[in-house]
Amino acid sequence: MSSEQIQQRTEPAVYVYEVPVRLWHWVNALAIVVLCISGYFIGSPLPSVPGEAIDNYLMGYIRFAHFAAAYIFVIGFIGRLYWAIIGNRQAREIFLPPLHRLGYWGGVWHEIKWYLFLAKEPRKYTGHNPLAVLAMHFIFVWGAIFMMITGLALYGEGSGYDSWQYQWFSSWVIPLFGQSQDVHTFHHLGMWLIIVFVMIHIYVAIREDIMSRQSLVSSMISGWRTFRDHRKVDDGR
């Protein structure tokens, strides 16, 4: 009899986030934390260290952390793009939002109403909700591309004229912005955009985990999306 009781408590579940997506999410999150902290201290360095220059390498280590995390971020992003091509449907969502579909915008509108406390409950989605797709695509994906391009352009300045970073990025990005200092300023503003995104992302993930009809936070750990009720998953259709 006990097994029947267990079955009654079981929530319907679907496997949405494959291993590479989850791995990327958490590696990427860690890289962003390191990038923001080290990046902030590159712009506004810590108080001077005492002693001889030869015995210290603080700024060097901070910059190394920034560049190392940046390469992890870039390589992770490329790997994630690859997985968007060969992975499941949910792996593609944030890269190709179905902006041309009217039903999608209806979903966005419903989600906005849900956040404005005007809708009684949100719809059920196996992947991201439409508003989340919109934010992830335009703020995170394009924000990340902007940060990678400007970041590599700034890195190319140091690695020099003949480096691939200079040839591929610095050579056109810096004239495009006017001068190096402008690229620094926009790269810096990009950091704050990502920070604002992260704040909202974490808040919304926790809120939806509590208030919506489906799991959020645990899904990015286990890969399984569980639902609180047995009603149909509409997925915006």
Add this chain to the structure above:
Amino acid sequence: METFYEVIRRQGISRRSFVKFCSLTAAAMGLSPAYAKKIEEAMETKPRIPVLWLHGLECTCCSESFIRSGHPLAKDVILSMISLDYDDTIMAAAGHQAEAIVEETIEKYDGKFILACEGNPGLEQQNTGGMSCIIAGKPYTEQLRHAAKHAQAIISWGSCASWGCVQAAAPNPTGATPIHKVPDLGNAPIIKVPGCPPIAEVMTAVITYMLTFERLPPLDRLGRPKMFYSQRIHDKCYRRPHFDAGQFVEAWDDEGARKGYCLYKLGCKGPTTYNACSTIRWNGGLSFPIQAGHPCIGCSEDGFWDKGGFYDRLSGIHQFGIEENADQVGMVAAGVVGGAVAVHAGVSALKRSKDSSDE
């Protein structure tokens, strides 16, 4: 026509000094020692390039720098080259006699002379209700256009001619416009030699290169000679070890300033400025701003005059009305979003407790 070598020998300069100049110039241009011989040869055999040196809206700091070219010989070579033709601030001739030289050069060396521009034209001066920068009764813009159409190449000396500089600072009432953006200027290639002023040795080397190799020096995407503008001040700064160590001057009179720490925190623009100051230095290799304890202000970069304080690390962002930097803007944005998140979370919690009590 006389060669450089004949002119300088006539001026009583020894062959030894001449050879020294050639070697130094080759080294400054990043050429191998073999090229010193080539430069020597060119200077001895090729006729001097006629140069017209025009002055628009500027402060003459480029000329001042030029005549202080570190090696004594450079000064003599260049002065003898230019005084024969036209440079209104340092030429002997004046008035109609001086202006006649411009026409004469254009006629005699059509398509062969180099037009050196110091300063830029103000294209919208009529909007301010008056005119300035009138040369021989005509606006400078006309003289510039006339000469440019007959020139072999145009050298934009300094940040005025290259980027616009201080007279082009917002709101730029006179419409001061860098040479490469002036319409109707003909097809002569433009070399930018930015800096306020450019380094004297860089200026002489650019002309020497053109004489020796009979072509323009290799230019980067922004039109600057690669050999002098492909590295940042920061890349070759002698205070760089202090930057890497994390040792900064925090205030003008602190211990760090006395010890010669990195000036990054006092707004040094070395990390974003492409120029050769930290390698060639100034006044015959004597010093450069950072060596004298002052941060680089980025004078060879486009728009350096409109990026907020010279002594601020982060650029000012004017679009936000008052002077802000990226961190201030970002922190306000994060603060607003954080506040909104907190309020939203509070309302969500209230709604949830209400909903559950309703059930």
